[in-house]
Amino acid sequence: MTYLPSGASAQEAETFLATYPEAEAIDVVMTDCHGIGRGKIIRRHELQSLYRSGRAMPSSLFGQDVTGDDVEESGQVLNDGGGDKRCFPLPGTLGFLPSTGRGQVLVSMYDESGQPYSADPRFALVAQMERARRLGYAPMGAFELEFYLIDMDVGPEGQRQSARYALTGRRSPYRNTMAVDELDEMAPFFEAVYAGARHLDLTLESLISEYAPGQYELTIKYRDLLRAADDVIVAKRLIRTTARRFGMEACFMAKPFGGEAGSGMHLHLSLAGQAGENLFADIHGDKLNPLMLQAIGGIRRTIGDTMLVLAPFLNSWRRFASTSYSPASDDWGVEDRTVAIRVPASGGNARHFEHRVAGVDSNPYLVAAVTLAGALDGIAGQIDPGPAKSGVDPADGATLPRSWLDAIDRAERSPFVEEVLGKDLHRAFIAVKKAEYQRLASTVTEVEWALYGHVV
Structure with a gap:
């Protein structure tokens, strides 16, 4: 054949x-x-x-x-x-x-x-997958997608608003975090999404209502990391096309509402061995595996250079204005959602880590590529991740870019990002982001008129 x-x-x-x-x-x-x-x-x-x-x-x-x-x-x-x-x-x-x-x-x-x-961009991840396989590792992963369902019609004052429930037509102004009855009211939509996934070799798993009106989270089944990144592209199109048929829009902006929670794209990652065994599995009962800790150390060392990949748009940076489960740091911790790299409590042979910095607006191939590359560098250099943190210290992330422009400049200068993306993609990605920055920097917004137009 x-x-x-x-x-x-x-x-x-x-x-x-x-x-x-x-x-x-x-x-x-x-x-x-x-x-x-x-x-x-x-x-x-x-x-x-x-x-x-x-x-x-x-x-x-x-x-x-x-x-x-x-x-x-x-x-x-x-x-x-x-x-x-x-x-x-x-x-x-x-x-x-x-x-x-x-x-x-x-x-x-x-x-x-x-x-x-x-x-x-997909080939940037392919290259890191091949690198890992040459070292005897099979990268495994899964993404969690947070997103909003938005009404196609704006509110009386022109504001965007959460979608009406597909079953009842009701709209709730409340967060209703993890409310099962809210999921039931939106059930016809999500049943259509799950039904569509069965035709796309896409295994969607847990569904929750998230920390804002109209915000939801879907998890995708753990598997080969390259296919896991493909799954994000497929899942987003499935959710978007289904939402339109229900009179809604699926919004994958990182921060569509300034006063509400941002939407992340959390990457769960581990390395399997030749026989499929989890190389990050705990040792001696419940001790964290040194290989996983070295991988975390490598990611911590490179995360500042990769912030443009993890937060690629101006809107992406609004997600970090609040520390509510949106870590703009390089810290790690066990079962702590305020850190950048979280080690979930499920241990033993299921042990892995979760990279929580990327917004749902980022490119999953590039996110997976820089994360895997950092992990492999950490293992190669046996990098100590440092002590685990609990909670967020005001000094955390002090070495990270603090704005979109800073992230553009740092990614442009970064040998690590250039190596992972390759010269041609690196040049194109940076040039495109610079052009977008210039476009927005020269645009005067209505907020500026309201604040300054008749006062200063």
Whole structure:
């Protein structure tokens, strides 16, 4: 059987077409540096050709800001005369989206020689996965997604507001944290999400109502770290497309409401051995594994350089304005949600750590890449993580960037970030973020007019 450069086979397309005769179109989704899906919708009869020879897309997609505008300094805009590259489907990602009635498949970009395209963010994680495997490790992980469900209609004063419950049509102004009855009132929506996940090789697990009106959290099943990052892309599209059919918008901003909780994307990570055993498992009963502690030490040492990956937008930094479960530090602790790297209480053979800094607006491939790279560096250097902390000290995180611009500057100067992303993606990512910063820095907001316009 012939396999594509991505490892996919034509049999996947044939199986899909036989299983879903009602699917007349398929969404072809490539993830840009922001984590946004770019691509096209193809017709049913075109699917097999995608699995034979790929699909052409412009590499300039990796040099665009969130609005789709080209950033000339990215090095991706017309750097080869504007020619397209070939995108090939990723194995195991072809599925059916019941909310749209279409199929969906993730793709990655390859150059003319069939090699991974250097500015495609997924390949930054692929490179770290390969590095780990050469060392005898199999990275395993899972993400938790926090997000808001927002009403499509604004309130009487033009304000955004939480969505009405899908079952009752009622809207609650209260936080209702972990209220099971609130989940029941939103059950028709989440039942549709879970039903869709079954068609997408996506295992969604626990659901809770979070610490704000309209905020929820979904956890995704633990598995191979690369597929776990793919799961985030698939889950976000599933939630978004389903929400629209219910008259809602799914909001993955890190801080959509200034007075309410921010939304994180917590990464749970461990390393498995050749036989599948957890190499982070406790030793001598309940003693934390030195290998895991060294991994935490490496992440602590590099986290300041990676803050632009973990908090990539201006809005991302509003999440750190309050310390309410949103750590802007490099501390670690056991069963403590105020630290950056938390070791959950579930120990023994299930031991792992949770990286809590990234916002739900960040690119999961880049988050996983810098986290895994830091962990591997820590193990290689046998880095001591220092003592565990409990709670947040005002001095914590003093060496971290304190603003979006600081994070841009630090990531630009960082040999670690450049090495993990690669020169081309590093250049493009930094250039795009600089352009976004300049756009927002030159925009005068209504808040500024209200505060200063008639006073100073």
